[in-house]
Amino acid sequence: MSSHDDAARYFHHAAGIMGLSKNMQALLLTPEREMKVQIALERDNGEISTFIGYRIQHNSARGPMKGGLRYHHEVNESEVLSLATLMTWKTAVVNIPYGGAKGGISVNVKDLTQGEKDRLTRKFVDVIHDMVGPDKDIPAPDMGTNAQVMAWFMNQYSKFHGYNPACVTGKPVELHGSEGREEATGRGVVSLTERLLDKCKQNFQGSTFAIQGFGNVGSFAARRIEELGGKVVAVSDVSGGIWNPEGLDVMKLIDYAKDTGSISNFPGTDPIDNDALLASEVDVLIPAALGGVITSDNASTIRAKFIIEAANAPVTPEADEIFAHKGIIVLPDILANAGGVTVSYFEWVQNRQHFQWDVTRVREELHRILSDSFDKVWQIAEEKKISLRLAAYLLGIGRVGRATVLGGI
Numbered sequence: 001m002s003s004h005d006d007a008a009r010y011f012h013h014a015a016g017i018m019g020l021s022k023n024m025q026a027l028l029l030t031p032e033r034e035m036k037v038q039i040a041l042e043r044d045n046g047e048i049s050t051f052i053g054y055r056i057q058h059n060s061a062r063g064p065m066k067g068g069l070r071y072h073h074e075v076n077e078s079e080v081l082s083l084a085t086l087m088t089w090k091t092a093v094v095n096i097p098y099g100g101a102k103g104g105i106s107v108n109v110k111d112l113t114q115g116e117k118d119r120l121t122r123k124f125v126d127v128i129h130d131m132v133g134p135d136k137d138i139p140a141p142d143m144g145t146n147a148q149v150m151a152w153f154m155n156q157y158s159k160f161h162g163y164n165p166a167c168v169t170g171k172p173v174e175l176h177g178s179e180g181r182e183e184a185t186g187r188g189v190v191s192l193t194e195r196l197l198d199k200c201k202q203n204f205q206g207s208t209f210a211i212q213g214f215g216n217v218g219s220f221a222a223r224r225i226e227e228l229g230g231k232v233v234a235v236s237d238v239s240g241g242i243w244n245p246e247g248l249d250v251m252k253l254i255d256y257a258k259d260t261g262s263i264s265n266f267p268g269t270d271p272i273d274n275d276a277l278l279a280s281e282v283d284v285l286i287p288a289a290l291g292g293v294i295t296s297d298n299a300s301t302i303r304a305k306f307i308i309e310a311a312n313a314p315v316t317p318e319a320d321e322i323f324a325h326k327g328i329i330v331l332p333d334i335l336a337n338a339g340g341v342t343v344s345y346f347e348w349v350q351n352r353q354h355f356q357w358d359v360t361r362v363r364e365e366l367h368r369i370l371s372d373s374f375d376k377v378w379q380i381a382e383e384k385k386i387s388l389r390l391a392a393y394l395l396g397i398g399r400v401g402r403a404t405v406l407g408g409i
């Protein structure tokens with residue numbers, strides 16, 4: 001089954017409960033525009049490499065489309081479409097004035113030098129610049145991209161359309177980025193987890209956490225968990241994981257990963273592989289890397305009581321059903337990782353006002369939006385006796401549907 005089939009399955013389940021007509025379902029699920037482009041790159045050694053890039057704009061009923069840009073060798077059309085669709089529901093769940101889009105390039109980013117990444121990004125902008133922009137579609141970082149890539153993106157876009165920082169978010173703070181954007185997704189994940197645990201009468205401070213992925217989202221989530229007194233006992237990256245039942249020193253681990261390029265062999269820990277990490281005996285499991293890592297094949301090995309989808313689509317629909325029967329609570333991606341796009345929204349607002357907020361304001365506004373969104377989703381789930389995922393879909397699809405009906409086609 002493709003990534004997009006999985007995303008569509010969640011949609012159809014919710015749309016069925018809402019009683020949406022077949023025609024309305026088709027309208028809401030069909031992407032508005034898909035772009036697939038060739039990107040030819042001259043390598044540092046003079047050779048030519050050819051890559052495929054995508055930008056898929058799913059829905060603009062509630063505002064300009066918004067979503068990250070992924071550089072990863074597994075990027076493909078089905079995955080980008082499913083990620084774009086998730087963005088539409090996600091921006092609606094947190095009620096920020098955007099639709100959904102996503103983009104990516106199928107490339108192993110570790111094979112590129114800094115200069116090659118810069119040129120690749122600019123070549124991509126050269127072919128998609130007309131379809132993006134502050135009032136059309138605003139990219140941002142995702143796996144394999146970061147603030148530097150967004151700076152190159154903005155610089156190249158500005159060559160075509162004039163200087164306009166609001167064309168992309170997640171930029172460096174020194175170049176019109178927002179305070180608090182880099183930490184936002186991980187911080188948001190933890191603030192929502194705190195709220196969920198509180199509702200479920202599970203003490204955050206006494207809880208243990210395992211995190212798959214130690215990049216932007218995973219590392220900032222780990223940091224915040226430690227700050228709030230939770231115990232991170234296992235983390236992993238692409239090369240495998242590390243485990244210490246007494247808890248990891250997260251700040252030391254972040255420095256170690258920066259120095260060595262990996263978390264492997266961090267002193268005082270035992271090695272574990274990614275399967276073992278997912279199956280570790282913890283209270284809270286946070287997948288924060290790729291999609292599709294928890295499936296019907298390994299769902300029965302999961303021992304955590306809570307799964308927080310920091311990554312996009314880490315749990316397949318089949319696994320989701322297994323967890324519903326077992327009473328394992330899943331906080332869905334379209335709510336759990338919405339802190340990133342929420343602070344991207346603040347960045348766009350600041351850029352458009354030519355005004356800079358301080359980090360305290362960013363964190364307070366983020367906390368307010370995420371808390372309100374969580375409470376709404378929780379209330380729907382309680383009232384209708386459904387999962388948090390279904391409740392989030394009902395909320396998101398309902399908002400996009402109403403905007404579509406009000407605005408017309």
Ligand SMILES: NC(=O)C1=CN([C@@H]2O[C@H](COP(=O)(O)OP(=O)(O)OC[C@H]3O[C@@H](n4cnc5c(N)ncnc54)[C@H](OP(=O)(O)O)[C@@H]3O)[C@@H](O)[C@H]2O)C=CC1
Pocket residue numbers: 141142143144145185212213214215216217218236237238239262274288289290291310311312337338340341
């Ligand atoms: N960045 C953001 O603001 C947002 C990100 N997300 C989602 O969060 C997830 C992570 O994104 P982000 O942190 O930005 O990405 P990064 O590229 O910063 O980090 C990805 C991490 O995942 C690890 N990883 C890659 N492949 C595997 C694998 N097969 N098994 C285990 N670990 C792996 C990487 O390891 P290594 O470094 O060794 O390659 C790295 O630690 C994605 O699903 C993304 O869509 C969602 C919302 C916003």
Ligand SMILES: O=C(O)CCC(=O)C(=O)O
Pocket residue numbers: 066067068069090138139140141142169170312337338340341342344
């Ligand atoms: O910050 C953004 O605009 C998008 C982040 C993103 O790609 C995501 O939430 O999956």
